[in-house]
Amino acid sequence: METAIQLSEVTKQYAAKNAVDHISFTIGKGEIVSILGPNGAGKTTTISMMLGLKNPTSGSIQILGRSPSERKVKQEIGAMLQEVSVMDTVKVSELIQLFRSYYDKSLPYEHLLKLSGLERDAEIMATSLSGGQKRRLGFALAMAGDPSVLFLDEPTVGMDVTSRSEFWETIRLLKDAGKTIILTTHYLEEADRLSDRIIMMNHGKIVADGTPEEIKNRLTVKYVSVTADNSLELGTLQSIPGVTEVERVGEHVRLYGDDTDAILIHLVRQNIAVRDFDIHRGNLDEAFSNLMKEGV
Amino acid sequence: MMRAYLAQSKIELLRTFRNRKSIFFTLLMPIIFYFIMSQNGAEKMGGVEWKAYFLISMTAYGLMGSSIFNLSLRLVQERTQGWSHQLKITPLPPSTYFAAKVSVQLLVNLGQIVVMFLVGHFANSVELTAGQWIGAGFWLLLGSVPFLAIGTLLGTMDKVETAQIVNQIVTLGLSFLGGIFYPMSLFPEWLRKFGELTPSYLMGNGAWNILGNQPVDWGGVAILAIYFVLFTGLASYILQKKEVSS
Numbered sequence: 001m002e003t004a005i006q007l008s009e010v011t012k013q014y015a016a017k018n019a020v021d022h023i024s025f026t027i028g029k030g031e032i033v034s035i036l037g038p039n040g041a042g043k044t045t046t047i048s049m050m051l052g053l054k055n056p057t058s059g060s061i062q063i064l065g066r067s068p069s070e071r072k073v074k075q076e077i078g079a080m081l082q083e084v085s086v087m088d089t090v091k092v093s094e095l096i097q098l099f100r101s102y103y104d105k106s107l108p109y110e111h112l113l114k115l116s117g118l119e120r121d122a123e124i125m126a127t128s129l130s131g132g133q134k135r136r137l138g139f140a141l142a143m144a145g146d147p148s149v150l151f152l153d154e155p156t157v158g159m160d161v162t163s164r165s166e167f168w169e170t171i172r173l174l175k176d177a178g179k180t181i182i183l184t185t186h187y188l189e190e191a192d193r194l195s196d197r198i199i200m201m202n203h204g205k206i207v208a209d210g211t212p213e214e215i216k217n218r219l220t221v222k223y224v225s226v227t228a229d230n231s232l233e234l235g236t237l238q239s240i241p242g243v244t245e246v247e248r249v250g251e252h253v254r255l256y257g258d259d260t261d262a263i264l265i266h267l268v269r270q271n272i273a274v275r276d277f278d279i280h281r282g283n284l285d286e287a288f289s290n291l292m293k294e295g296v
Numbered sequence: 297m298m299r300a301y302l303a304q305s306k307i308e309l310l311r312t313f314r315n316r317k318s319i320f321f322t323l324l325m326p327i328i329f330y331f332i333m334s335q336n337g338a339e340k341m342g343g344v345e346w347k348a349y350f351l352i353s354m355t356a357y358g359l360m361g362s363s364i365f366n367l368s369l370r371l372v373q374e375r376t377q378g379w380s381h382q383l384k385i386t387p388l389p390p391s392t393y394f395a396a397k398v399s400v401q402l403l404v405n406l407g408q409i410v411v412m413f414l415v416g417h418f419a420n421s422v423e424l425t426a427g428q429w430i431g432a433g434f435w436l437l438l439g440s441v442p443f444l445a446i447g448t449l450l451g452t453m454d455k456v457e458t459a460q461i462v463n464q465i466v467t468l469g470l471s472f473l474g475g476i477f478y479p480m481s482l483f484p485e486w487l488r489k490f491g492e493l494t495p496s497y498l499m500g501n502g503a504w505n506i507l508g509n510q511p512v513d514w515g516g517v518a519i520l521a522i523y524f525v526l527f528t529g530l531a532s533y534i535l536q537k538k539e540v541s542s
Contacts, residue, residue: 051384051385052384052385053385071387071389074385079385081381083378084378085377085378085382086379087307088373089310089314090307090311094307097303098303098304098307099386101300101302101303101304102300102303102387102388104387141382145386
């Protein structure tokens with residue numbers, strides 16, 4: 001895969017503290033990557049450095065093989081910042097047209113309106129848009145130059161449920177069109193649904209990097225829970241292949257192990273006297289909170 | 297980048313016309329002052345009819361106000377509200393953005409001069425030769441350039457509220473000290489020495505000279521040029537410092 005973004009040993013220091021601490025990663029063209037982490041993990045600082053808004057204290061950043069501050073790079077990237085601010089006394093349509101004029105190649109105006117769902121709001125003043133509509137405008141401005149690399153910093157904050165799923169649909173279309181997309185988000189479901197890859201950050205460091213599946217596997221526990229009479233011997237359960245631990249509280253028993261399917265099949269085949277089967281597989285929320293508990 | 301420059305200029309011009317506060321303070325207020333204070337005048341100021349003299353004063357007052365007000369407040373707003381971040385991500389060079397702002401403000405200033413002169417001529421029968429009208433207008437336009445630099449300098453402030461207050465203080469202070477509201481000849485001697493060095497006085501004085509058929513004050517031009525270089529240099533120094541610390 002061709003490289004779109006490369007960070008090596010990037011550090012950003014504020015006062016004596018490293019907001020971003022020696023991080024390195026490579027993002028290929030066409031990838032959708034979510035950067036996840038709690039507040040203050042260094043996500044926004046990392047994005048700001050990739051956009052050339054902040055300079056790293058040390059380390060190097062390359063976007064499409066060039067420094068982020070080069071104009072050639074700026075022609076190829078678009079970004080929706082966390083706080084979308086708009087100029088006063090300017091209409092939505094005028095702002096979009098203005099941004100189109102900045103780029104050598106731009107998406108047609110009508111197409112941008114449609115993409116951002118602002119068709120009906122084009123002639124109103126940008127300052128009177130609601131929070132969610134402002135996010136849409138931010139998205140239209142980010143897309144104005146038909147970017148091949150798109151940065152979205154908390155894109156769906158302030159959107160209602162319908163807008164959010166519409167937005168996700170749009171992102172998927174952009175992915176199909178081969179765009180490279182980097183998003184930060186608080187919504188774990190968003191990261192899980194949209195991205196090919198998740199980079200988890202905490203305290204300025206990368207603590208996990210992989211597909212949503214890999215991260216869930218690594219950071220969550222899986223178990224089969226069953227109900228068993230007290231007469232059932234714990235030893236019977238402990239000897240099942242693949243079971244790493246058994247936990248018993250009254251009638252409720254949890255059989256921990258990576259291959260929950262195999263454990264379930266064994267229980268059924270061996271006709272072990274248990275009932276109310278339930279498989280627990282970790283979700284990203286759990287991975288996230290486990291990660292934060294570890295404290296790293 | 298011509299396309300971006302033109303589009304940016306169009307937006308800046310639209311914003312100026314849509315800003316009622318700016319139109320009121322920089323165009324209507326000088327006109328109102330002009331009518332109130334030019335009524336009692338058959339007197340002459342250095343051989344110039346008072347109503348013509350004061351037309352120059354009020355035009356200069358409006359130019360100062362709009363150059364400082366429009367530029368500084370927008371610059372502060374755009375920087376503090378994150379708009380300039382949004383722009384920094386685009387390929388628009390900061391110089392193009394700034395050139396559009398400044399050239400639009402010059403165009404607005406030219407418009408203000410034309411409106412004020414038309415009002416003076418048609419509503420208050422100020423009679424000047426074509427050469428005097430054009431000469432005085434051109435001088436005022438040139439004299440407004442250092443105020444663009446002052447507007448840019450005040451545009452480096454961090455809060456809109458502070459910028460607004462400082463704006464008023466600077467505009468009013470320079471107006472009074474520069475003899476825009478009261479002729480400099482009425483000032484006590486010691487104050488006149490300061491007043492004659494203000495950019496507001498120099499802007500007005502060049503035009504008053506043209507009305508009184510006096511020779512061009514080249515010393516004044518030089519001082520205005522120094523102000524321009526000084527304020528522009530200071531503004532870009534402060535902006536660079538802010539850039540580095542972010």
